[in-house]
Amino acid sequence: MANVKIPDSVLVGPEGTKLKAWGSSKELSAVGKPRPKIGAQEKVTGSAIYAYDVQLPRMLYAAVLSSDRAHARIAALDTRKAEALPGVRAVLTYKNIEPVKWEQEGNILRDTVGYVGEPVAAVAAETEEIAYDAIHLIAVKYDPLPSVIEPLDAMKPGAPQLQKAGNVWQGKPVIYKRGDVEKGLKEADIVYEQTYTTSVQHHTTMELHGCVVQWDRDGLTVWDSAQGVNQVRDQLASRFNLPVNKVRVICKYVGGGFGSKNSAKHYHGLAALLSKRTGRPVKLFNTREDEFPVSRHRPKTIQTLKAGVKKDGTLVALYHKAIGQCGPYLDGAALGARATGDGTKSLYLCPNLMTEAYSVHTNTPLLAPTRGPGDTENLFALEQFIDELAEKVGINPLEFRKKNYAEVDQPHDNHHYSSKGLDRCYDMAAKAFGWGQKAKASAPHKKRGIGMSSLIWHGNRTEKSQAGVIIQPDGTAEVVAGIASLGVGAETIFTQIAAEELGMKMESVGIRWGDSSSTPYTINTSSGSRTTAIAGPAVRAAAADARHKLLKAAARLLGIKPTEIATLSIKDGVISTGDQSKKISVAEVARKQGRELIIGTGHRPPNPEDMAIEIFGAQFVEVEVDEQIGEVKVLRAVTAIDCGRWINPLLAESQIQGGFIQGMGMALSEERIMDSRNGIQLNANLHEYGMPTSLDVPDTNLALDPEVIDASNNINAKGLGEPPLVGAGAAIANAIYNATDIRVRDYPITPNRIVQALKERSSGTRQG
Amino acid sequence: MKSFQLIDARSPQEAASLLNKYKGKAQPLAGGGDLLYLMKDRIEGRQIQMPDVLVNLESIPKLDSISYEKGKGLKLGAMALVSDVEANKTIRERFPILAQAAAEVASPQLRNMGTVGGNLCQKPRCWYYRNAHLPCLKKGGSTCYALEGDNRYYHAILEGGPCYIVHPSDLAPALIALNSQVALVGPKQSRTIPLESFFVNTKQNLYQENVLKPDEIVQEVSVPEPKEGSRGFYLKSRIRKSWDFALASAAVQMEIAGGVCRDCRIVLGGVAPLPYRAKDAETALKGKKINEQVALKVAEEALKAAQPMSMNAYKVDLAKTLLKRAVLQAGKV
Numbered sequence A: 001m002a003n004v005k006i007p008d009s010v011l012v013g014p015e016g017t018k019l020k021a022w023g024s025s026k027e028l029s030a031v032g033k034p035r036p037k038i039g040a041q042e043k044v045t046g047s048a049i050y051a052y053d054v055q056l057p058r059m060l061y062a063a064v065l066s067s068d069r070a071h072a073r074i075a076a077l078d079t080r081k082a083e084a085l086p087g088v089r090a091v092l093t094y095k096n097i098e099p100v101k102w103e104q105e106g107n108i109l110r111d112t113v114g115y116v117g118e119p120v121a122a123v124a125a126e127t128e129e130i131a132y133d134a135i136h137l138i139a140v141k142y143d144p145l146p147s148v149i150e151p152l153d154a155m156k157p158g159a160p161q162l163q164k165a166g167n168v169w170q171g172k173p174v175i176y177k178r179g180d181v182e183k184g185l186k187e188a189d190i191v192y193e194q195t196y197t198t199s200v201q202h203h204t205t206m207e208l209h210g211c212v213v214q215w216d217r218d219g220l221t222v223w224d225s226a227q228g229v230n231q232v233r234d235q236l237a238s239r240f241n242l243p244v245n246k247v248r249v250i251c252k253y254v255g256g257g258f259g260s261k262n263s264a265k266h267y268h269g270l271a272a273l274l275s276k277r278t279g280r281p282v283k284l285f286n287t288r289e290d291e292f293p294v295s296r297h298r299p300k301t302i303q304t305l306k307a308g309v310k311k312d313g314t315l316v317a318l319y320h321k322a323i324g325q326c327g328p329y330l331d332g333a334a335l336g337a338r339a340t341g342d343g344t345k346s347l348y349l350c351p352n353l354m355t356e357a358y359s360v361h362t363n364t365p366l367l368a369p370t371r372g373p374g375d376t377e378n379l380f381a382l383e384q385f386i387d388e389l390a391e392k393v394g395i396n397p398l399e400f401r402k403k404n405y406a407e408v409d410q411p412h413d414n415h416h417y418s419s420k421g422l423d424r425c426y427d428m429a430a431k432a433f434g435w436g437q438k439a440k441a442s443a444p445h446k447k448r449g450i451g452m453s454s455l456i457w458h459g460n461r462t463e464k465s466q467a468g469v470i471i472q473p474d475g476t477a478e479v480v481a482g483i484a485s486l487g488v489g490a491e492t493i494f495t496q497i498a499a500e501e502l503g504m505k506m507e508s509v510g511i512r513w514g515d516s517s518s519t520p521y522t523i524n525t526s527s528g529s530r531t532t533a534i535a536g537p538a539v540r541a542a543a544a545d546a547r548h549k550l551l552k553a554a555a556r557l558l559g560i561k562p563t564e565i566a567t568l569s570i571k572d573g574v575i576s577t578g579d580q581s582k583k584i585s586v587a588e589v590a591r592k593q594g595r596e597l598i599i600g601t602g603h604r605p606p607n608p609e610d611m612a613i614e615i616f617g618a619q620f621v622e623v624e625v626d627e628q629i630g631e632v633k634v635l636r637a638v639t640a641i642d643c644g645r646w647i648n649p650l651l652a653e654s655q656i657q658g659g660f661i662q663g664m665g666m667a668l669s670e671e672r673i674m675d676s677r678n679g680i681q682l683n684a685n686l687h688e689y690g691m692p693t694s695l696d697v698p699d700t701n702l703a704l705d706p707e708v709i710d711a712s713n714n715i716n717a718k719g720l721g722e723p724p725l726v727g728a729g730a731a732i733a734n735a736i737y738n739a740t741d742i743r744v745r746d747y748p749i750t751p752n753r754i755v756q757a758l759k760e761r762s763s764g765t766r767q768g
Numbered sequence B: 001m002k003s004f005q006l007i008d009a010r011s012p013q014e015a016a017s018l019l020n021k022y023k024g025k026a027q028p029l030a031g032g033g034d035l036l037y038l039m040k041d042r043i044e045g046r047q048i049q050m051p052d053v054l055v056n057l058e059s060i061p062k063l064d065s066i067s068y069e070k071g072k073g074l075k076l077g078a079m080a081l082v083s084d085v086e087a088n089k090t091i092r093e094r095f096p097i098l099a100q101a102a103a104e105v106a107s108p109q110l111r112n113m114g115t116v117g118g119n120l121c122q123k124p125r126c127w128y129y130r131n132a133h134l135p136c137l138k139k140g141g142s143t144c145y146a147l148e149g150d151n152r153y154y155h156a157i158l159e160g161g162p163c164y165i166v167h168p169s170d171l172a173p174a175l176i177a178l179n180s181q182v183a184l185v186g187p188k189q190s191r192t193i194p195l196e197s198f199f200v201n202t203k204q205n206l207y208q209e210n211v212l213k214p215d216e217i218v219q220e221v222s223v224p225e226p227k228e229g230s231r232g233f234y235l236k237s238r239i240r241k242s243w244d245f246a247l248a249s250a251a252v253q254m255e256i257a258g259g260v261c262r263d264c265r266i267v268l269g270g271v272a273p274l275p276y277r278a279k280d281a282e283t284a285l286k287g288k289k290i291n292e293q294v295a296l297k298v299a300e301e302a303l304k305a306a307q308p309m310s311m312n313a314y315k316v317d318l319a320k321t322l323l324k325r326a327v328l329q330a331g332k333v
C-alpha cells in the first residue's frame, strides 16, 4: 500500500536520530526475503537439542500419577509400596509436599481433585521404568464428590457448584453492547437465528510437555520445552521465592507449543521439588496420554447468533451468545468467554450489537490458549452464519461481506486501523482461487463445493521489549534476544531485521537466544502472535544503535566530523560517504575496535495511540464430498493475510499452510471425546484424536501477500502465527454446504454427522 | 510398561509348548503393534492378565513366507507382514481384494510392523475396553460402558451384546470373503478350520474374539485359488484418509458369468464383534444380474438385522452404501 504515513513516534532512533521508514519490501535487501529458517537443518538431521534430549550426570526420572476421578476427595493414600521399590528416590503427595502457592487453588498437590488428569503424586527414580512402575504401586482411595461435565448441565439449577460465584465464571456473563439490538431487529427485513458448536481442540505438540530441572546451591536451572524463557523463569522465581538471578531457563528449540507452553505448570513445580528433595537433577516428561489434560486445550463452545438484515443485505443488528466450557478452577477460565470476540464486534459494520459470553466451570481439564484462542471459536460460527445470512438475502457471500465492510474499529471508539488490507485480501484471494466457478466432481457420487471465510486476529497492545546487537571483532553481527524459538522462525526474522538496519548481508548476522541468563528481556513468552511485532521493533532499534556506534567509529577512522555521520551509509558491509570518496568496511572498523565491542541496545517504542491494530485475511476453500459415506476431501485452499509486512515470505507461507491444516483438523477430525458421566477422555491418544495426516491435507495450500505496510511500528508488521487457523473451519463448512446443501453446524464435520444429516434430510426431518 | 520375559521360539510347536508351559501367563508376540500397546497402557482386569512371558514368533524360520501355487492357491505365514501382503505382485493380480484390504490397514509404518497373524488376533478398539481406569465387562467387570456411553465410532450395530465391540481387522473380512482356512498349532496337535469359524461373537465368548486355545498359535492362512471369473472388492470408510480403523467396511468376492453372479461371499467389517458374514445378502445376490437395484437390495438384506446403538445409527447407512458400491465394483467387468 503506497503512501502510508508512519508516525515519527515509532521511528525513534538512537541519540535523537530518526529511523528511516521502510518502503516496499522490493526496495529492501534483507527484510522481505525468503531466508531459510535458522536451525532447520539441525532439526531435520536430528542434531538440534531439545529439553527432552538433555542428559545430566546422576539424573533421575520422574513420573506423575494423575487422577482418574472427575471430582473427589482423597480418603486414603498409601505410598509405602512405591517407596519400597528399589530405585525409587522420592515420592511426593499432598501429605509431604512443601507449601508452595501454585495456582489460585493453592498447592500443586492437594487432597482433592477436580478433573481426570489432575496430578495426585509424583515419583523420582533411577530409571523411567521404575518411576512408572512406582506410580502404579501407589494406592489411592477416593471419596467421590458430585461432579458435572457438560457446560449446559452445569448451568442447570441443582448442579453441583464448583466455585463460590457459581458455575458461571465470575458469576455472570461478559457482556458487550452498542446501539440497541431489539430496535435493530425491528428495523430488519429478515431476522435469522442459528446455533453452532465447536469441540475441544488440543495442541498435540510433537514434543511432550516436560523439563529437566537441577536445583542446587546455584539455584534452579531448567531445561525446558517452552514458548519463552522469561515468563517461566519469573513464575518459578516468584513461586519458589527465589531471586531472579538464581533461576535460569534454557530453551533453544521447542517441538511445538501452540499456546500450551507459555507458563510454569505443575510439572515444572513437581520436577523442581523432586530435584530439591533428592539433590539430583530430575527429568519429568508426561506420557502421551497425560499430555491431553496437561497441555490443556481450546474450550468447546455452544454459540447462538441472531441477526437482522435489510433486503439489500445491510446488517442492522447482531446478537451473539456463547457458552464455553472451562475447568473447575479459575485458572484459565477467562478463555472460556472469548468466543464473542473481535470477529463479532469488529469484522462487519453493525450499529446495533450485543454479545454475551459465559465461561462455565465443569469437572474437566483446564484451558490454555490454543492457537488463535477465542477468535477461532468465534469465526468458525460467525462466518458460517454470515454465509447463511447472505443466502437468506440472496447475495453472493463475498459480496455480502464487502457490503458490510467496516472501515473503522467499532468497539474501540471507531479508531482507524494502523492498516486494513482485508479488501485487498478478498480480491486477490478470490482472483487466485477462481471464486465463482465450480469444477466438476471426479466421480458421479461425489460433489464439489467452494466456500470462503474472513479472518481477524487482534493486533498487539503496547508492550516493552528489549534486544541487543553485538558487532564482533571480525565484523559479524550477533543479535541477542530473550526468546525461545517456538518453531515459527522469530530468530531468523530478527537476523533479517538487524541485517537490513545494519546494511549487512543476512549471512553475516547471527543470533543468540534461548537462555534467560544471557539474554535481555525481549519477550515474556511467544504467545498471541506477538513476537515479531513486539520484539522485532526492539531488534531494529538495537541494530540502529549498533549502526550508529559503528558509524561514529568509522567517522573517527575516516576523519569525518561526528556531526556529519549522517552522510555515511552502510551497504553490503561497507561504510561509505555519499560521494563514495571515503569508505571502510564494517569488518575493518570492528577489527580496530578489538575487544571494545560495539554493543547496540534498543527497545520498542510504544504503539501510536490513536490507531486500532488488527490482523485480517480471507480464506477460500474447494472441497469434494462423498456425502453418502460422509467423506470430505479439501482439494484447494487459498489464504491471503494482511499481517502487515511479510518479513520472510518463506516462513510466512509455512505459517499459513500449517495454520490452515490445524484449522482443517479442528473442522474435520479433531475433537476431544469425553464420557459425560465420568469425565474420562476416551480418545487421549494420537491415533484416535484425529489430527490430519499427510493424505488429508490439500495438494494446493496457497499463501498470498497483500503487501500491506502497517503504520504501528518500525518494521510495519502485525503478527501471523495464529490468524491462518481462524477462518479455515467456516470456509470448509461453507464449501461443504455449497457442495451438498447440507449445513453441519457442529464441528468437527465427521462422517457420522454428514451421513446422519443426509439421512435426516431425505426423511424430511431436516432442512438445510 | 510392566517388565516381562521374552523367549524366542524356534518352531510353531515349540511356541505352543512354551505357551503351554507358562499357561495363563504367556502370550505370543508377533509385530507387537497391538500387544505392546496394550501392555504399555496396562490394560488388565479380572479376566485379562498382562503377560509375564512373551513367546517371540519372529525367531521361527519361514513363518513370514508368502507362497503361491497355481491351482492350489495362496499361503500366508502368520508372520507375513501386512505391507508384504499389500505389495505382493501375485496377491495384487490374483487376490486383489486382499491387497486392497492390506493397503487400508493403519499407516505405512504400522503395516511394516504388523503381521497377518497379529492382525487377525488383535484386540478390539472399544475405547472403554482400552481405558485402564474402567473395569468394563470385557475385562471382567460388570458394566458395558459403551451401552449408555459414547458409542459413535467403534461399536456394534449387528450381533452386539452383552459387549458391543467390533472386530477391528481389515484383513479378516477380505480373507473370509476369499473362503480362507486357518491352520492352528498346539503343543501336540494341529487343526485347520475355516477362517470364518475362527471368530466368535461376544455372546459365545466375552473375553476372546476367536477360538484359539491358550496354548495354540496361528501358523498359516491359506486362500484357495479363486474360480474362473471370480472378482473381489474391499471398501472401507474412516474419518481420515489413513491411520484410522474402519467405521464400516465391506468385502465382496463373487463369480460372475455374463454379468450374472454365480456365487458370492459377503463380509462386513467394523459393524459386529466378529467379521460379519452377510448370508442373506449373498442369497439376494446369487443368480442375479448385477445392477444398481440388485446392489441396493443386497445392501438392505445385509443390514436388515441391524440394531444400532444410541449414537451409531449412521453406520447402517454407511455400511449399506459401502456394500452397494463394493457389489457394483466387483460386478464391473
Ligand SMILES: Cc1cc2nc3c(=O)[nH]c(=O)nc-3n(C[C@H](O)[C@H](O)[C@H](O)COP(=O)(O)OP(=O)(O)OC[C@H]3O[C@@H](n4cnc5c(N)ncnc54)[C@H](O)[C@@H]3O)c2cc1C
Residues within 6 Å of the ligand: A687, B027, B028, B029, B030, B031, B032, B033, B034, B035, B036, B037, B057, B078, B079, B082, B104, B105, B106, B107, B110, B111, B113, B114, B115, B116, B117, B118, B119, B120, B121, B122, B123, B168, B169, B170, B171, B212, B216, B217, B218, B219, B243, B244, B245, B246
Ligand atoms: C494405531 C493403530 C492403527 C491400526 N489400524 C488398523 C486398521 O486400520 N486396520 C487393521 O486391520 N489393523 C489396524 N491396526 C492393527 C495393526 O495393523 C496390526 O495388525 C496389529 O497391531 C497387530 O499385529 P502385530 O503383528 O503387531 O501383532 P501383535 O501386537 O504382536 O499381537 C496382537 C495379538 O495377537 C496375538 N498373536 C499374534 N500373532 C499370533 C499368532 N501367530 N498366533 C496367535 N496369536 C497371535 C498376540 O498374542 C496378541 O494378542 C492398527 C494398529 C494400531 C496400533
